Every structure is written in C-alpha cells, then in structure tokens.
Amino acid sequence: MLKEFFGSRKNIIFTGIFIGISAAFLQKLGNPANMGICVACMERDIAGALGLHRAEVVQYIRPEIIGFVFGSLIAALIFKEFKARSGSNPLIRFVLGFFAMIGALVFLGCPWRTLLRLAGGDGNALFGLAGLVAGVWIGILFIKSGYNLGRNQKTYPIVGWIMPVITVGLLLLLVFRPQLPSGTVFFSSKGPGAQHAPIFIALIIALAIGFFAQRTRFCTIAAVRDVILIKDNYLVTGVISLLIAAFISNLILKQFHPGFEGQPIAHSNQLWNFGGMVLAGLAFTLAGGCPGRQLFLSGEGDADAAVFVLGMIVGAGFAHNFATASSPKGPGLWGPASVIVGLVICLIIAFSMSDLWKKRMEAKR
Amino acid sequence: MEKENGGKKMNQRIDVRGLSCPLPVVTVRNKLLEIKKGILEVLVDTGTSKENITRMVTNAGWKVVAREEDGEYLLTISK
Numbered sequence: 325m326l327k328e329f330f331g332s333r334k335n336i337i338f339t340g341i342f343i344g345i346s347a348a349f350l351q352k353l354g355n356p357a358n359m360g361i362c363v364a365c366m367e368r369d370i371a372g373a374l375g376l377h378r379a380e381v382v383q384y385i386r387p388e389i390i391g392f393v394f395g396s397l398i399a400a401l402i403f404k405e406f407k408a409r410s411g412s413n414p415l416i417r418f419v420l421g422f423f424a425m426i427g428a429l430v431f432l433g434c435p436w437r438t439l440l441r442l443a444g445g446d447g448n449a450l451f452g453l454a455g456l457v458a459g460v461w462i463g464i465l466f467i468k469s470g471y472n473l474g475r476n477q478k479t480y481p482i483v484g485w486i487m488p489v490i491t492v493g494l495l496l497l498l499v500f501r502p503q504l505p506s507g508t509v510f511f512s513s514k515g516p517g518a519q520h521a522p523i524f525i526a527l528i529i530a531l532a533i534g535f536f537a538q539r540t541r542f543c544t545i546a547a548v549r550d551v552i553l554i555k556d557n558y559l560v561t562g563v564i565s566l567l568i569a570a571f572i573s574n575l576i577l578k579q580f581h582p583g584f585e586g587q588p589i590a591h592s593n594q595l596w597n598f599g600g601m602v603l604a605g606l607a608f609t610l611a612g613g614c615p616g617r618q619l620f621l622s623g624e625g626d627a628d629a630a631v632f633v634l635g636m637i638v639g640a641g642f643a644h645n646f647a648t649a650s651s652p653k654g655p656g657l658w659g660p661a662s663v664i665v666g667l668v669i670c671l672i673i674a675f676s677m678s679d680l681w682k683k684r685m686e687a688k689r
Numbered sequence: 690m691e692k693e694n695g696g697k698k699m700n701q702r703i704d705v706r707g708l709s710c711p712l713p714v715v716t717v718r719n720k721l722l723e724i725k726k727g728i729l730e731v732l733v734d735t736g737t738s739k740e741n742i743t744r745m746v747t748n749a750g751w752k753v754v755a756r757e758e759d760g761e762y763l764l765t766i767s768k
Binding site for chain 2: 403404405407409412467468472473475476477541543546549550553554555556558611612613628
C-alpha cells in the first residue's frame with residue numbers, strides 16, 4: 325500500500341516542492357547563487373576536489389551528491405527495490421555522461437539548475453531550457469525510431485554497492501580532508517567552490533531528496549519526454565512544483581533578481597546557452613534520465629547509471645582541462661567546438677543504435 | 690487477443706525486463722495500439738516500469754492487474 329502512496333500525484337508534487345524549497349534554503353545557507361542544487365556543477369566540484377581538473381574556484385566535495393545516492397539507497401532497501409543490475413552498454417553510457425557534462429558546463433548548469441536559475445530570475449536560463457527541450461525532442465525522434473541501449477541483467481549484489489561505497493569514500497575525504505603531497509584533496513578558498521552550506525545540513529536535506537525522488541521516480545528529463553512522447557504529465561507536475569516552490573522561496577528569502585546581465589555563475593551568450601543544453605538534453609534522453617535520476621538509479625543498484633555518473637565526472641575534468649567549460653565571461657575557447665563534436669557523436673550513437681541503421685543495412689543488402 | 694498454441698488459447702505476452710526508460714512503456718503502448726483490444730501480459734522487473742505502464746494503460750482506458758513475484762511483476766492488461 326505504501327508503495328502506491330508514494331507513486332501518487334500528490335507525492336510527486338510534494339517532492340518537487342521539497343526540492344525547490346530545499347534548493348533555495350541551501351543557497352541561503354551558503355551554496356552558490358541559483359545553485360542550491362546543481363547535479364552537474366556539484367559533480368564538477370567533486371572532480372576538482374579529486375584533482376581531475378585544476379580550476380581553483382570549483383573544487384569541493386559536495387555532500388549533496390553523497391546524500392542523493394544514499395537517500396535513494398535507503399529507500400530502495402526499505403521498499404525492497406535494491407537490485408544490482410548492469411550490462412546495458414555501459415561504455416556508451418559513459419560517453420553520453422561525458423558529453424552531457426560537456427554540454428551542461430557550456431550552459432553552466434544541469435536541468436535542475438536550469439529551473440533554479442529561472443526561479444532566481446536569470447533570463448538566460450530561458451535559452452538553456454529551450455535547448456534542453458530541443459535536445460529531448462531530438463532524442464525522442466530516435467526513441468520512436470527504435471533507439472535502444474539494450475537490456476541490463478541482474479548481477480552480483482556487490483556490483484550495485486560500488487557507487488554507494490564510492491560516495492562513502494567521498495564523505496570520508498570531505499570530513500577528514502587529507503592533504504597529499506600532490507595537493508589533493510583540493511578545496512577552493514574562493515569562488516563558487518568555497519561557497520557551501522554546512523555539511524551536516526546539506527547531507528540531511530540531500531538524503532531526504534534522494535529518498536523521496538527514488539520513491540516518486542523524480543526526473544527532469546523524463547518530465548519533458550513523457551509529455552511529448554506519451555502525453556503523460558505525472559513527472560512534469562513535480563518539475564513545475566519545484567520551479568514554483570523555488571521561485572516563491574527566493575522571493576521570501578530576497579534571492580530573486582530578474583534580468584539577463586550579471587547573473588550569478590552564468591553568461592549571456594544565448595546561442596551557446598541554447599546549444600550546450602541541446603547537447604545535454606540529447607545525451608540525458610539517450611541515457612534514459614537526468615543527472616539526478618542517474619544518481620538515484622545508481623543508489624538502487626543500477627551500475628549502468630553509475631557508469632553514466634562517472635562519465636559525467638570525467639567529462640567535468642576534461643571540460644576544465646581543455647577549456648570547454650564556460651565562465652561568467654562567456655563560452656570557453658573550445659566550448660562551441662566541443663558542443664558540435666558532442667552533438668555529432670551523440671547523433672551517431674543514436675542513429676547506429678536505432679532501427680534507422682538496421683534499415684539502411686538491410687537496404688544495402 | 691489470444692493465440693492458438695497446441696489447442697490451448699494463450700494470451701500475448703511481452704517481456705520488457707531490463708530495458709531502460711522509456712522503452713518499457715513505449716513497447717507496451719505500441720503493442721496496445723496494434724492489438725486495440727484483448728489481453729496482453731507484460732513482464733517487468735522494476736517498480737518504475739510497473740508504475741509507468743500502469744499509469745499509461747489506465748489513462749488509455751485499459752484495465753491492469755499486477756502480480757508480484759520475486760521482485761518482478763506480471764501485468765495483465767485488458768480491454
């Protein structure tokens with residue numbers, strides 16, 4: 325009975341409201357502006373803390389990511405949904421995660437932050453949102469054409485525990501902050517990486533979000549996809565609830581500053597705000613869910629989703645090392661080129677793993 | 690929609706276990722559009738797929754009964 329309760333519409337609305345309010349308060353408690361929660365940015369900060377990139381202003385082990393995975397794990401264990409599974413083209417998922425991050429860091433935010441930037445008054449996010457919807461729509465065209473990553477299989481329970489164990493390791497690094505001769509673990513002393521809510525509060529809030537999101541299957545990408553593909557508005561009610569709750573919370577907390585110029589951790593190059601999120605939206609759609617959903621899935625034993633997350637973290641390292649990530653000044657030197665390359669690669673993947681490729685091959689014979 | 694099999698009538702059955710979202714719900718939707726009415730049995734292996742399919746078929750006017758066994762579900766969809 326409890327399972328059905330969590331699957332009801334009022335609970336997806338509750339989850340959206342909870343995330344929206346939590347994000348606004350995490351910002352009030354110290355997280356960067358319009359970044360109370362940003363899965364891509366927070367994974368990027370973790371990549372920096374581990375030394376996978378050396379952008380000094382974005383290095384911190386974000387406890388929110390740890391909490392998301394563990395909250396989902398707890399929910400999955402309580403409701404007997406923890407199931408170790410793997411084998412649905414993990415390498416392709418890694419590549420999709422990599423390019424999802426490349427695209428998100430050209431825009432400067434994942435789908436969650438797109439909503440939070442809008443709720444904070446950042447008009448540039450409208451172009452990111454439009455790009456995101458366009459990317460999802462392109463992905464849907466391939467899904468309708470038979471795009472399929474293949475089936476996963478049940479596997480040894482230990483496989484499902486790897487991601488939760490990785491996050492325990494991250495938590496230990498965050499709490500004990502060992503300093504190796506190389507300088508790792510890196511923690512920013514200025515910039516967004518130095519701005520964070522108290523660890524314990526952030527962790528508790530993220531645990532709750534992970535728990536509710538696992539139960540309600542909250543996913544920002546599936547929200548858009550399901551409306552277009554199967555006319556199902558269940559998930560999008562949660563996303564709209566998040567947006568409204570964050571907007572009202574920002575008004576109350578005096579964090580709403582409408583405009584386009586000078587928005588926090590954002591730029592106003594609208595072509596690449598749009599383009600970056602086309603790439604991210606397409607990659608997330610081809611992988612089956614938004615970055616938050618990938619974390620929640622990895623918490624319930626989905627090792628393929630965990631590989632996607634690792635792809636995102638490695639992608640973040642590349643994005644800063646190879647100057648593809650944007651800054652408030654605008655896109656990085658190789659940002660536009662990386663988006664184009666990413667789109668080409670994602671389209672080749674989508675095409676070659678759909679019926680379009682099979683038909684082409686049959687026609688040749 | 691039933692199939693003859695050795696003199697016995699069998700319901701059509703599809704297996705969407707192991708497929709990523711949204712393929713389980715899309716596969717079932719396509720099958721229901723094809724058969725239009727009758728009975729379809731669907732094997733699913735996650736709560737997410739079970740909920741998504743149940744919501745989609747209910748919205749489309751079909752009835753669904755779910756039976757759980759060892760963490761997997763057999764959905765019997767009928768109209």
